[in-house]
Amino acid sequence: MHFRFILTLMAAIATYLAANAEAKPDSVHLNEVKVVGYVAPYAEVIPAQKLTGKQLERLNSFSVADAIRYFSGVQIKDYGGVGGIKTVDIRSMGTNHMGVFYDGIQLGNAQNGQINLGKFSLDNIEEISLYNGQKSEIFQSAKDFGSAGTIYLRTRYPHFEGTKNTNLQATFRTGSFGLVNPSLRWEQKISNSVSASISTEFIYATGRYKFRYKKIFSDGTVAWDTTATRHNGDITSFRAEAGLFGLISGGRWNAKAYFYDSEKGIPGAIVNNVWKASQRQWDRNFFAQGSLQKQITGNYQLLINAKYAKDYMRYLNPDTTLMYINNKFWQQEAYISTANKFTIAKNWDVDLSADYQWNYLSSTLTEFAYPTRHTALVALATAYQWWKLKGQASILGTYVFDRSRVTNGSSVTHQSSDRHEYTPAIFLSYQPFTRYAFTVRAFYKRIFRMPTFNDLYYTDIGNAKLNPEFATQYNLGFQYHVDFASSLVSALSLRADAYYNRVTDKIIAVPKGTGQYRWMMMNIGKVKIRGIDVTAQVDFHLPEGILLNANLNYTYQKAQDYTNPADNEPGAGSYKGQIAYIPWNSGSAVVHGSYRHFDLNYSFIYVGERYHNSANIRENYEQPWYTHDISAGYDFKIGAAAIKVIAEVNNLLNQQYDVILNYPMPGRNYKLTFKINI
């Protein structure tokens, strides 16, 4: 009941403030309030949901995945713990439809298509933006057109104040789960046009936390109640990043190298008589990438991106009560892209982008197929603005050629046949009134995700005959923003979108043949998603220089499984049932206040009732969960050093919940951050 109370309270406070404001609107002293992260309505056809620098710092978030929970339309699969896997599902289309870009270039995982966003700490991230459909800006690589939804992670770009040539930031975090997390960032101005940065981070955590499961009788008395400690959730990781940033006439460039090394325990499901797991995973990721953007002539602009990545993953199951597994995987990726933007008229741009990517996977698995994939992408896009109407259309051609070794029956045919797909997207926005920052927007996009190497070639399970999995999206919405010149409320923005998505040829595992738990990947799934995302942001400017802002998100999703029409027993069949782990209702609220050197942040996340299976029966019911997080920050200066201390309490009411069945999440936990900037 707490959250209902708190939300009602929030509404009441807002009303009270509003009423008071009306009574004495003139007494408010005005300052210009710059809201971090707010995007002017017309920067792109459909602007992104964004979280930037200071907001990220306050959000009680440790990883990128924690921060993304505050976006609407997004569901996180969180297996719990510091090192736990966290993947993102946008508008219920499935994790594999999500593209994640790191400094403008996509993070790849040809093996399973999933990016573990729990792995990316916020330490070096300056901005996270989320786009439905695609970034509606045509001057981008062909891959930017290639996902159903996209998250852009932007690392910090060096800024030097005044005559400073060096910035140094040291951060130390500690708290629950035995967390020790020092990081260091060094930025150096090399010349007026070139600067460099190095960022390193170390994370160690035992990952241990108490969890509790409980059941009661219908009369409320306790049937069983058990508390235990989550084990094997430890993590040791090291990250190092180095970047060079340069300006040239009419353009800019950057180059960066990234290294990540980790060993972690995989805590596993908590089931009867098994309270510990001993599986381990090692990851080593390296990539180097560069980007160059230049205005070549008055109406021609060029963008070049290139990347090489090498990833290693080892999975070990040493548990003698289970099958011994010691698998190693090596992936490589090479990527090059050019985007060419031609300005035909003042209000008309055309872009032609072409990308090439090479992927290779090898493994210690028996009868492995050692697949190689060549992907060529060509995108033709145009943007046109006619008075208050802004439109954009693109068509993406994708050509995929797989090569793999013949293995003894490990997949049906030894390689996937060559693919070429053409997928369109249209984005429109219209501002009907000159006086109001009110825009109506709509988009249509058809896109697919290629079957991953695991889907196609994983020994025994893989099915080389798989087709791509398609997602079609329709979206209609509006955005409204208003600034108030003389009132307590300084700004208000509101956006709402209604959408309908269809996922067809969804790749799912179906049981095959004799024996237990033998699966084959098949294109048989079909999902229809109807949803509404609403976001509101209110900025208050209170007396005494107190700034207050509130961010509210609400998502409604009806994501129905249309896979098997025969399974239609009323109230029990999977046909038209809500798909696994998608709540009908979810939302978040973030309220932040600042006064001089103090910051106070309250965030609330709500995920409504769900089922862990499309058969929406009692046994498959998952309770709603909601957490309240609070953080307080104080900044001060000692000489030239700017110091910030942040204390956090997460899951304040100590709710014991699972996001994923049998993966208990931590209860109340604490974190302390010290940050020094020189």
Add this chain to the structure above:
Amino acid sequence: MYRRIFYILSLFALAITFSACRHDEEIFIPETVNVATPEYSSLSGFYLLNEGNMGSNKCTLDYYDYSTGVYKRNIYGYANPNVPKELGDVGNDIAVYGNRLYAVINCSNKVEVMDACTTKRIGQINIPNCRFLRFKDGYAYVTSYAGPVVITPDYKQHGYVAKVDTASFAVVDTCVVGFQPDGIEIIDDKIYVANSGGYMVPNYENTVSVIDLASFKVESNITVAINLEFLCADRHGGLWISSRGDYYDTPSRLYCYDVRKQRMIASLDVPVSSMCIDGDSIYIVSTAWSNVTMSNVTSYAIVNTLTHEKVSDNFITDGTDASIVKPYGIAVNPFTQDIYVTDADNCIDPGTLYCFSATGKKKWSVRTGDIPAHFAFLGTVR
């Protein structure tokens, strides 16, 4: 304008208010479904063990009561409300012995012992990665994959048979057998164990270990075929052995070993997912994967234990087999010869239990738990 803001905030508050709150989870009250008219014999009913997917902790127990014709779904939690995390993760075998019900819960590393009538928990026998069990003279014999590890030079892990005193639930002796032993059968004074080698793909095991009951030592090994799974004894000294094959070129097959003459007496081209014996008939359901059609081919066969021949290709005669996705478990009522077939469907959604008459006509069907698989009759058969 403030009114507008108020509306917006109220709207959010309203949206959240309409969404549900978290409550303490209640013990699951079994669902009852009236599926058939009562029938009376010395059998009072049967238990059906639903495996549940690994990690889901959704192994559940259902019960069909002949005297009422009522099917009760998911009864363990209600009968044992004080057991944390209920029955456990992945059921693999179930049997009634004396007045107790034994359920082998594979990934919970235990054999759950319950009162055969009330399913109230009496205790548990901890055996890691336990698979199948049989009884003889007050002892339970349980196969387990989790025997000693050898590195020669590759990692290999032997399986074993645990001898459990059913009075004390203590493992009194163990006998190391082949790799990943599954099915177990006891004929006269010998224990037979089907070794699969399922963890050593593609180097499957191909033997049945023979253990002398008195000394509890492996006496010999019978080479049969790769990846063995079930064992069933007929009343003529025949030990029926199913091989899963390698899922590629070597198909699943059925073999018969004469324990008296100590030789193989039959090898049949009959794929087996599950089988049970009644009188002189072996009832077999199977799902075989076809790489040609990229789909499962199901079959419902009967093999005669005297002639060693397949006498029926499809014991379902009314076309119901068309709606069964993945036949997974089978049992036959020894009095009426009613045939019970479970459909595991896609192994994620709840399954279905079908009851067919002796002539293969569907009598009733009912929704079960996830991956319905193993049966145990309650009452006296003879």
